[in-house]
Amino acid sequence: MKGLADIASFLGRSILHILDFSGYTILLFFRSLRYLPNVVRRRHEIARQMFNAGARTFGVITVVSLFTGMILTLQTGIALKDYGMEENIGNIVIATLTREMGPFSAAIILIASIGSAMAAELGTMKVSEEMDALQVMSIHPEDYLVMPRVVALTVMLPVATIYVNTLGVIGGAVIAESHLGVSFQTFYLHVLESLWFKATYVGLFKAFVFGMAISSISCAHGLRAENGARGVGRATRNSVVASFLVVLIVGYFITDIFFREGL
Amino acid sequence: MIELSKVRKSFEGRLVLDGVSLALDRGETFVIIGMSGTGKTVTLKHVAGLLDPDEGDVLIGGVKMNGAADDVKERLRMKMGIVFQSGALINWLTVFDNVALPLVERRLLPDADIEEIVDEKLRLLGLSEAKHKMPGELSGGMKKRVCLARVLVRNPEIILYDEPTAGLDPVMSRTINNLIRQMKKDFGVTSMVVTHDMHSAYDIADRIAMLYNGSIIQCDVPEKIRDSDNPIVRQFVRGMVEGPIAVD
Numbered sequence: 406m407k408g409l410a411d412i413a414s415f416l417g418r419s420i421l422h423i424l425d426f427s428g429y430t431i432l433l434f435f436r437s438l439r440y441l442p443n444v445v446r447r448r449h450e451i452a453r454q455m456f457n458a459g460a461r462t463f464g465v466i467t468v469v470s471l472f473t474g475m476i477l478t479l480q481t482g483i484a485l486k487d488y489g490m491e492e493n494i495g496n497i498v499i500a501t502l503t504r505e506m507g508p509f510s511a512a513i514i515l516i517a518s519i520g521s522a523m524a525a526e527l528g529t530m531k532v533s534e535e536m537d538a539l540q541v542m543s544i545h546p547e548d549y550l551v552m553p554r555v556v557a558l559t560v561m562l563p564v565a566t567i568y569v570n571t572l573g574v575i576g577g578a579v580i581a582e583s584h585l586g587v588s589f590q591t592f593y594l595h596v597l598e599s600l601w602f603k604a605t606y607v608g609l610f611k612a613f614v615f616g617m618a619i620s621s622i623s624c625a626h627g628l629r630a631e632n633g634a635r636g637v638g639r640a641t642r643n644s645v646v647a648s649f650l651v652v653l654i655v656g657y658f659i660t661d662i663f664f665r666e667g668l
Numbered sequence: 669m670i671e672l673s674k675v676r677k678s679f680e681g682r683l684v685l686d687g688v689s690l691a692l693d694r695g696e697t698f699v700i701i702g703m704s705g706t707g708k709t710v711t712l713k714h715v716a717g718l719l720d721p722d723e724g725d726v727l728i729g730g731v732k733m734n735g736a737a738d739d740v741k742e743r744l745r746m747k748m749g750i751v752f753q754s755g756a757l758i759n760w761l762t763v764f765d766n767v768a769l770p771l772v773e774r775r776l777l778p779d780a781d782i783e784e785i786v787d788e789k790l791r792l793l794g795l796s797e798a799k800h801k802m803p804g805e806l807s808g809g810m811k812k813r814v815c816l817a818r819v820l821v822r823n824p825e826i827i828l829y830d831e832p833t834a835g836l837d838p839v840m841s842r843t844i845n846n847l848i849r850q851m852k853k854d855f856g857v858t859s860m861v862v863t864h865d866m867h868s869a870y871d872i873a874d875r876i877a878m879l880y881n882g883s884i885i886q887c888d889v890p891e892k893i894r895d896s897d898n899p900i901v902r903q904f905v906r907g908m909v910e911g912p913i914a915v916d
Contacts, residue, residue, distance in 0.1 A: 453760070530758075537718050538756035538815075541749065542770040542822075543742045549773075 426647075430625040433547065434617065437555050437624075440548040447553045454557030458519045459564070466514050470569040473510050474576030477501055482585040491585045495595030498577040502570045503604040504664075508612040509656060510573075511565035512619065515558065516648040520623040523554055524644035527627025528637035536628065546628060555620040562616035563609045570608070607663045611656055618655060619648045669694040669858045670715055670826065675724035677710060684710050686882035687724070694825075695856040697848060699869045701893075701904065702879035703913065708862040709753070711879065712828045715860060716750055717741045728826070748826035749819030753834065755811030757803040757818075763790070764799045767817045789817040794843070808835040816844070820851075827851065829861040833868045845871045866905055870894065878904060880913075 444451065477498055485491045527550060530536055539546055574596055581587040626644035630636045670692040677685040684707040692698045700708050713719040714726050717733045726733040728744045736744070757766045764786055765772075771782045790796050793813040803811060812832065819827055829848070833841040845868050851857040863869055869876055870890045877887035878901050886893065886901050896902050903911030 533754050534752045534756040535758060537713070537716070538750065538752060538758075538818075540718060541716055541745050542773065542818075543745055544769070544773050 426625065426629070429629070430621050433551060433625050433628070434555065434621040436547040437551040437621070440545070440552040441556075443548060443552065444556060447549075447556075450549075450553040451557050454554050455561055457522065458515060458558055458561035462514055462518045462565070465518065466511065466565055466568060467572060469510055469514055470572035471576035473506055473569070474498060474502065474573030474578075475580045477506065477573070478577035478580040479584060482581060482587075486585060491581075492587055492591055493595060494577070494581050494585060494587055495592040496599040499570075499574060499596045499599050500601070500604060502573045503600070503608040504660070505608075505656070507566045507570040507573065508562070508608050508615060509652065511562055511569045511612060512615040512652045512656075513649070515562060515565060515616075516619055516645055516652065519558065520619045520648050521641050521645050523620065523623035524627040524630075525637055525641045527624055528630030528640040531628060531630045532633050532637060551621075551624045551628075554624055555617060558620035559613060559616035562612040562619070566609060566612040603663070607659065610663075611659050614655055614659065615652050618651050622648045622651060669696070669729060670698075670860065671725075671727040672711070672714065673725045673727070675711075675714060675721040675726065677707070677714070677719065677721050683882055685714075685721070688879070688882070688884055689724075690877060690884060690887065692858055692860060694858055695852055696874045697852055697859040697861065697872050699861045699863060699873035699876045700879055701863060701866070701869055701876060703904070704864075706879045707882055708879055709830055712750070712830055712860060712862055715826075715828055716748060717745060746822075747824055748828060749822055749824040750828045751812065751816045751819055751830060751832050753812075753830040755803070755806075755808070755815040757806075757811055757814055759803050761803075762799070763795060763801050763803070763806070763814050766803065766814055767821055770818065770822050785821050786817075789820045792820070792847070793817050794840075809837070809840055812836065813840070813844075816847070823855070824857065826858045826860070829859060829863070831863055831865075832861060833863065833865045841865070841868060842871075844868075848872045866907075880904075 478494055481497050482491050482494045485494055485497075536546055539549060578589050578592045581592045582589055623644045626640040626647070630640035672688055672690050675685050675688045676683070688707075688711060690698070700711060702708050710719060714721055714734070715728070717726070717736070720734045728747070731740065731744060733741060733744055758769065761769065767786045767789060768782050771777055771785065777785070787796070790799055793816060795810065795813055795817060798806060798810060798814075803814070806814065812835070816832070832844050832848070836844065848859055848861065849872055852859065859872075861869070861872065873890050875887060876890055876893040877884045878893070879885075880900055886896055886898050888896075893901060893905060896905065899912050902908075903913050
């Protein structure tokens with residue numbers, strides 16, 4: 406009986422903690438939006454964050470995108486070949502990339518590399534009293550730290566998604582030609598045939614939402630870090646896990662809203 | 669100028685401040701001494717409005733800081749600066765940019781004036797050579813001096829110092845002490861200093877308070893603290909191993 410009570414108490418505390426943190430993250434996001442008029446003033450910090458999100462992840466995004474397209478083409482192409490439909494592989498690759506894989510892959514890479522770095526950076530600032538110093542100088546962390554990060558990642562995630570989609574198609578084309586005997590020309594004709602406007606803008610919209618979510622979650626975890634280096638490590642890990650879950654859940658609901666039958 | 673009234677504060681069930689009351693006059697230099705972990709920095713953070721007490725009140729110039737609206741806190745904080753123990757410098761800004769930060773953010777002065785003010789403070793603290801260095805390239809003592817320069821550029825009425833001389837060589841410690849005295853003499857700055865350094869405490873303090881087990885056990889002028897009858901105060905200020913303070 407006592408064991409059950411303990412489990413119930415643990416679950417209750419966990420749910421309260423999740424609700425508390427979600428509320429804090431949402432409030433932090435909206436508070437940072439209040440400072441959007443300062444975008445020009447914060448352009449150097451925004452540029453620094455965009456550089457981090459772009460240049461510093463360029464290599465890994467390139468490799469992941471190429472291989473995503475290659476794996477997708479190989480797996481699907483082999484199945485299609487059994488039915489003699491391998492020429493349609495371009496349609497499937499572009500539809501999958503623009504709708505799901507593009508924004509999802511870009512989000513995962515940026516969560517791992519940039520979201521975690523944001524949480525660690527802000528967490529370190531929190532435990533080393535830099536946040537206190539900013540507050541005493543009447544500098545709002547939402548303005549000075551959070552808004553530039555939210556803007557940078559919200560801009561860079563759609564950019565990264567376009568890059569993932571483009572390289573994914575190139576990777577797919579190479580495999581289509583080498584393994585399935587589908588010429589580049591045929592592959593690209595099918596890609597263009599299925600480069601559906603709605604799928605593209607919904608994919609980019611997803612990336613836009615993911616960018617806002619990842620940056621807000623990462624900043625919130627960083628700003629709530631405590632208890633020294635161990636606390637920063639915990640904040641970083643939790644920010645990665647939370648961002649990943651939110652990307653999955655939000656991704657599903659966006660797909661459901663835009664591609665539900667009849668809409 | 670600063671008043672703490674029956675301030676109580678706990679962290680996760682551990683009582684850190686147990687009814688602390690003290691009052692600082694304008695222009696006074698007030699030093700808080702005590703063992704590590706007795707709540708000296710917590711007291712300082714209450715004054716800065718970075719922490720709110722569980723019970724009791726913190727007043728700055730007669731205005732209640734705890735529980736005040738953000739804009740009230742901000743207005744009160746405009747009057748004060750904190751010299752943090754770690755320096756608390758922004759690690760992607762140079763020394764110059766760190767010191768200029770509060771002025772740049774306030775946007776009240778042209779760039780040329782900001783540069784002049786920052787250069788003057790850096791010179792005053794012997795940091796001119798380090799102007800373009802990043803915080804990662806500085807020693808602990810230099811970081812603290814940069815932090816002090818960042819406070820001084822704002823000409824605050826109140827300066828809170830958290831271990832201002834810890835980790836500094838004797839010459840630089842004396843320089844900082846002189847600066848604290850000079851700020852009081854020239855500008856009537858009210859200072860609250862948390863320190864373990866008794867030489868500094870005697871050197872700069874108008875009054876010294878000893879915090880022990882969350883309470884002020886004695887608050888008096890430096891001479892009376894030096895010759896205190898209280899066995900706890902006596903053990904602490906003389907640095908004796910034997911005495912009522914248990915060393916765990």
